Amino acid sequence: MSAQQPHPKHISITFDDVPIHAEFALPAQSVKQINQQLLDTLKKYNIKATGFVNEGHVKNDPEVLQSLLADWHQQGHNLGNHTFSHISYHKTDLDSYLADIEKGATTTQTVLGKQKQQFFRPPYLHAGDTNAAQQLLDKGLEKLGLTLVPVTMENADYVFDAPYTAKLQNKQLATANSYQQQYLAFTEQRLDFYHSASAKMFDQPVPQILMLHVNQLNADSLDNILLSLQSRGYQFQSLEQTLQHPIYSQPTPAFKFGIHWLFRWDKAMGNKVNWATEPEPSAEAFAEQRQAIATLKNR
Ligand SMILES: [Zn+2]
Structure with missing residues (x-):
């Protein structure tokens, strides 16, 4: 590589809440469609992604759950663990937490067959509120053969998804579309911010891990992202x-x-980044999210 050529930049794509983010219920047909769209787009870019599964989100329909997970697996994506009940480690004792992780691998392991589940992503990114708690979780995960997977890039997609879905369901297509454009613009701001934060922290590009959620907004936006x-x-x-x-x-x-x-590493490495300038969704976007979730829950 010549001195003029920049280092290549690498990224891994991960999804939390496979097969569906569940702040409100969606019809089974929509859940299927969302997963299909995501998988089709990943195939278009020849990407092998990792999906962190919440079996509890589709607990009433084990056959549907199994067929959705099988689609991810058969297309070469990795299926990780995201607990059964989407609980916080910071509000749960270690034994109950590990038991919920094991319970959350039941259908996934059927789909994986002889292949072992490798990866774990903690809900809410709660990985231990003290160093001791963090070490206990790491040891517990090691016994289960699981590695905790960090996130270095995320775009607050869950804030934008509920209003977008509500607008689509109301057939307000133009409004939904402009909301999606806002989401994509916000995503670009975040990508640029994390890139420059990484450049300040490390002397060469480091591979990033993007966290997205399985939802309608990302099904419709993944290609653009x-x-x-x-x-x-x-x-x-x-x-x-x-x-x-x-x-x-x-x-x-x-x-x-x-x-x-x-953020965690920068705090440990001497705080080279001004995190006050990290782009955040507007107060208006958070208010719209709360209102949309309330509306969608009542449908
Ligand atoms: Zn989650």
Whole structure:
């Protein structure tokens, strides 16, 4: 590689709440459609993603759950664990938490067959509110053969999804579309911010891990998000490859609140980033989210 050529940038795509983010109920047909759209887009970009499964979100219909998970598995994506009940480790004792993780692998393990589940993502990114609690969780996960997977990029998709879904259901297509454009613009701001934060923290590009949720908004937006990443020079790679980079084996201080790992590492490495400038959804967007969830829950 010549001195003029920039280092290639790499990213792994991960989804939480496979097969569906569940702040409100959606018809089974919509859940199927959302998963299909996501998988079709991943195939278009030849991406092998990792999906963190919440079996509890589709607990009343084990056959539907199994067939959705089988679609992910058969298309070469990795199925990780995200607990059964989407509980917070910060509000649960270790034994109950580990039991919920094991329960959350039941249908997934049927789908995986002889292949072992490898990865775990904690709901709310609650990985231990003290260093001791964090170490206990790591040991417990190790016994289950699971590795905790950090997040370095996320775009607050759950804030934008409920209003978008509500507008679609109300057949307000133009409003839904402009809301989606707002979401995509926000995503671009976040991608640029995390890129410049990483550049301040590390002397060369480090592989990133993007967290998205399985929802209607991302089913309709994933193509645009992946294009935005490509236009910024990112190449997609598997989670296994990304986790081999040494930044992912450095010690990470515990945090009481769920925050991505760039923030955690920067706090430990001397605070080179001004996190007050991290783009946040507007107060209006949060208010719209609350209102839309209330509306959708009543349908
Ligand atoms: Zn989740």
